[in-house]
Amino acid sequence: MIKNREELARDWRHALLLDALEEALAAADPRRAVLSVVKRRGDVAEVAGVELRGRVHVVGFGKASRAMAEALVEALGDLVAGGVVIDPAVEGRIGPVRVVRGDHPTPGPNTARASQELLDYLASVGREDSLVVLVSGGGSSLFEVPEDGVSLDDISRLTQELMRRGADIVELNAVRKRLSRVKGGKLLKLIKAQRVVSLIISDVVGDRLDVIASGPTAPDESTREDAIRVLKKYGLWDGLPPGVRRAVESGANTVRRDDPLLEKVVNVVVASNVQSLRRAAQFLSAKGFNAVIVTAMLEGEAREAGRVLASVAKSASAHALPAPKPAAVLAGGETVVTVRGNGVGGRSQELCLSFAMAVRGSRDVVAACMGTDGVDGNSPAAGAVVDGLTAEEAEKAGLDPYAHLANNDSYTFFKALGRAIYTGYTGTNVNDIFIALVADL
Known part of the structure; x- marks a missing residue:
């Protein structure tokens, strides 16, 4: 390599x-990581020890999402009904799964288009279906849907400035979760399926689930006060656009540990530092x-x-x-x-x-x-x-x-x-x- x-x-x-x-x-090879936890037993998919019956759908985002999807389709074959994954470099198909391109390291027009396509696909996944979510580093930029009053450009500019001033990934994602409709566990609000397994490749020190790709299917361990503290620490609080400031101050309803939404998801780290x-x-x-x-x-x-x-x-x-x-x-x-x-x-x-x-x-x-x-x-x-x-x-x-x-x-x-x-x-x-x-x- x-x-x-x-x-x-x-x-x-x-x-x-x-x-x-x-x-x-x-x-850290994503194919090996996924194949180690995915098995097919007749017409039943077993993913990280969870049996998924019926139609299995796939969504994913991150630098490893394409390779993870390839491994999943290889292991499960025609049990995979379809899906959408967002990759930073290529577009195409993996069997029934669409690969679309997003922007990295900050979200842009490709991220906006790809994220909407993924959400449109999720809308077709029913309550009785099963869903596998593939999460890896870079997912925060590749998959993004802003909260009301916040633009993708707001998120991109603020992300770049925090990075330039030396913010670490925990600080960065404490802010981004407040500005997004799909981070901090909020993606679960858009998923109807009652059987969800997230396979995660960790790019975060300590493998904190709420920080990897900003924790789309994990409970948020940060708070509104954390986000405000970060923005003040790096001298950005006073110059925030009004919509961004409102989103941060409101907390933007991230999913907390006691939320019943978490009962339908299993989060599993399959590769890490x-x-x-x-x-x-x-x-x-x-x-x-x-x-x-x-x-x-x-x-x-x-x-x-x-x-x-x-x-x-x-x-x-x-x-x-x-x-x-x-x-x-x-x-x-x-x-x-x-x-x-x-x-x-x-x-x-x-x-x-x-x-x-x-x-x-x-x-x-x-x-x-x-x-x-x-x-x-x-x-x-x-x-x-x-x-x-x-x-x-x-x-x-x-x-x-x-x-x-x-x-x-x-x-x-x-x-x-x-x-x-x-x-x-x-x-x-x-x-x-x-x-x-x-x-x-």
Whole structure:
């Protein structure tokens, strides 16, 4: 899956690092994830242990929705009556299921058209039918229907501004749920079917169901007060359009834990960051490394997280803590970048750049961080590979790592050094994966 593998595999450690990243990606494969929980028994579909009799319909949205739908149709065959899924890249058909294109990372005209088509299809699904909802990262942008008084453009602009100012996904979705008719459990209000199973690929730290794609079929754990606090924190409250402000202040009727609507739905996470980390750790352990997952909930500023992870790698080198050499230090989650410059990059590459500066001179350390969706920030790369010689190599090439970090220009830096990771669109998303190997050549 790593297209420029030959360029990146400078020695056996780099090659092993790339192998481990690909193991992590394989664990997040949406087809495998769905096939592991879907079975056909004659004329009965069994999805995540729930028997679905009669006509089975499918709706979905997210970066993995198309591959998830392919697996579902493969497993259930003619038990699938039809459906609509929203993908960020392609349109077409998967048997009786329509694939339509939405917009990502912010909703736009394609999202509006695709979302209406999905709702029109849902209107045809009867009470006695069964429904499978396929949810994955990116769903918040790909599937959106605004509340009254709120426009899609309002949501898009506010989303972009919150992201630019460094809001994390929990903060972002606390706001978006107030502005949407289909988030925060509100999609359940539009579903007549009494047997609903949501299969979910998590792109959220901690796998919070109400945050993944803004929780369309899950109870909302955030409040109106949370949304207001976020908007004030990032200096956006006073400048909100009147319709947006009214929607936030009203709370917009999200579904809470005691709502009887939840009795008809089963929400199941079928792939996540921690599953990918465990797969990579098992692979590295089999190769003789002392593998330690230090966290599956990495958050905060990418450049600060890079320094912290560098300290862990250096501790393994100097003190055999948290593991003796050969050591593998793994972490996963989703950091943020507060944009200060006008460069090209993303959180994984910014983390790697900070890490490389902090491990300068450590000849036994190699590391990589990549986004499992294959897209890192506003760059075409998924992440980067670094080691203790990266900073020195850059300076010899006339590159100033400090200047590139200050300008949020990590991709330009790594592209020039031939250290950017390219996978292309992977069709899945379980946050970011970081791996450092501490071993002598």
